[in-house]
Amino acid sequence: MYTPAFLTCSRLTFQWPDGTPVFEGLDLTFPVGRTGLVGLNGSGKSTLLRLLAGELTPAAGLVRSGGDLGYLPQDTVLDTAVRVDEALGVATARRALHAVEAGTATEEDFTAVGDDWDVEERARAVLDSLGLEHVGLDRTVGEVSGGETVLLHLAALLLRRPGVLLLDEPTNNLDRRTRERLYAAVESFPGILLVVSHDRELLDRVDQIADLREGGVRWYGGNLTAYEEALAVEQEAAQRLLRTAEADVRRQRRDLGDARTKIAVRARMGRRAQASGGIPRIVAGAKKRSAQEAAGKHRIMHEERLKEARERLGEAASRVREDEEVRIDLPHTAVPPGREVLTARGLRLRYGAEVGGLAVYGPQRIALTGPNGAGKSTLLRTIAGQLAPLAGEVDVRVPARYLPQRLDVLDDGLSVAENVARLAPGADNNTVRARLARFLFRGARADRPVGTLSGGERLRATLAAVLLAEPAPQLLLLDEPTNNLDLASARQLAGALGSYEGALVVVSHDVPFLRELGITRWLCLDGGLRETGAL
Structure with missing residues (x-):
């Protein structure tokens, strides 16, 4: 029965054993298509992929997926002693198919083949599409290069026809030719593909960018170039808003200072008038109370305006990214x-x-x-x-x-x-x-x-x-x-x-x-x- 591809996480919460929080109540739904997951080192990109793949258990929340899920981790390792068909997961079906063709098949062999009579052709086609035409199914993994090992692992995933594919830095250590093959595989994947990568050329082949920052995700339509253009516009607007908020705080602080000065001057003048005896005591007391009430309201108004201005400043500052630059002067x-x-x-x-x-x-x-x-x-x-x-x-x-x-x-x-x-x-x-x-x-x-x-x-x-x-x-x-x-x-x-x-x-x-x-x-x-x- 066909299961449509979907991938969601709801109220996802995770922290490291030392108590350091990574995600708290994260809700995400990944669309069909290619998504590039970006963010600073340490923001939790690989951790999120491992949670989605089921390799880590969240402290709370759920991960749900539809269709088979394939996961290609960083630094993928395959046993160099196993044969290529074993690494691809087709060795049992191949042996059974050969037994059927030789006329020596048992009931177990027919069960092993199932409906997969073209298993060799499919395995060969996937290998060829990834540029591994020269890799025979009977060879051992140790006979292929490190970059080809990554493609071999990807081939094993693709043979399962997954609805969801998770890739973590898949182009690390791949040469130019091997990268081009992986790019083509990514572009032709029909389901939900989520890739963590620093490879600009790969990220320029995705449909949307998910920007992971401070435990949350913001979505941007288009590839990496479109994301960076949108982010530049956002940051320019954020900087303008920050400058406006800073100017407002300075103005409100100045207005509060002026108000306090005026209140102090009026208080001194009132005390002098009362001391000179020019105003009856009862009248002076009434004026004093009235002035204090008015001054208090005036001061409170300016203090509230300053508080609101500072809150706007804090909000504006939070929108400006502080991605510092390394400086070398040697x-x-x-x-x-x-x-x-x-x-x-x-x-x-x-x-x-x-x-x-x-x-x-x-x-x-x-x-x-x-x-x-x-x-x-x-x-x-x-x-x-x-x-x-x-x-x-x-x-x-x-x-x-x-x-x-x-x-x-x-x-x-x-x-x-x-x-x-x-x-x-x-x-x-x-x-x-x-x-x-x-x-x-x-x-x-x-x-x-x-x-x-x-x-x-x-x-x-x-x-x-x-x-x-x-x-x-x-x-x-x-x-x-x-x-x-x-x-x-x-x-x-x-x-x-x-x-x-x-x-x-x-x-x-x-x-x-x-x-x-x-x-x-x-x-x-x-x-x-x-x-x-x-x-």
Whole structure:
């Protein structure tokens, strides 16, 4: 029996074991079509997907869905030892079908096949549609690349013909070709699709944006570009309203001050008149009481107006988003134009990648692209001195720092400030904290253990530690730096790196991010290293 697709949550309440609230009484209904769920790191996007998928249990409220529900989590992992048909969930039906075709079928085999006589054709068609034409059903998962593993998991979900599909950062670590296949799958999905992503190109393919902020959701029609345009108009209006409210508070405060001054002057004049004996005491008392009553009403009126103005100011301020920007001013990272910072000759990497020669000059901004498994991360690790090449040599002539995909250069048990101090032993505590403030770690934020940070916060902390290290890096190697970052954090990163004055080599498949960085040189590693035009 066909069940129409629907996905709702009502009065959804959830908090972490330490009591930190995430959602309280959240009501949502997701429409048929493609929805992009956006919000700052730590706002609860992945948590909401896990609640909708049933992987987390809410403290209160209900989640209801119609049609089969498929969920693709971040960092999806499949057992490398299992066969592809097992990963797709069609192995039992395939074996039964082969038994029927061979004339050795049992009753259990016919039951296993059911009505799914075209199971192999369907599995093959889904794999082909995702660009996995070369992946045989009898191969093992360990024989496909990491990016192809994500598509393989997606293929398993699509074979179930779900009415609802939840995707959490599905393009992380996918090369350009694999991303295009995933984009096509998203665009052709017929049911309810909810995707959390920082990938601008993916979010420009959705029908509506759900903006998760402070435990609530606001809906915007259209894709990411339309959402950002609408948000810019909203914020411009909010800023105007804020300026008006601030001016009103100043005016009401001034009027209240004037009223108090007038009341005080009248009181002094009354006392002088009474003291001079020009007014009978009974008349003076009546005038005094009347003046006090009028003055009280006047003062109360102005105090109420000031209170109302402050309330309007608070409401106006709440509509203005305070998405702060990371600021970097590191003059010691500057490299003179044309100075050679890195040379490599006859370079052959582990796992077989051939690089040959490479020269990097300051302050070049290099994008290193290529398919998954080509050796891009291996090349960065070789330049950073973490891996020895199979052949050739690398000569790094300036201080260099490497920011790995896993962001595992920090000690989770130490605070942000302690981690930075560890890499900059010559800087005193005040200097460390002043520098950290530029990365938005102020006061108690700098004392938080790294293990408690969100993805975006961890990226900022790692970037701070790398850039504030001594000596200051004049060559920066970044490996997929926008993975797991929300859109605001990705913009912060691009803005921060915009003021970095050293040489930069970035591995990324995020083309809009690379363009925002102002890349001056594009390299592709695919069998060998070659210059390419801008993507």
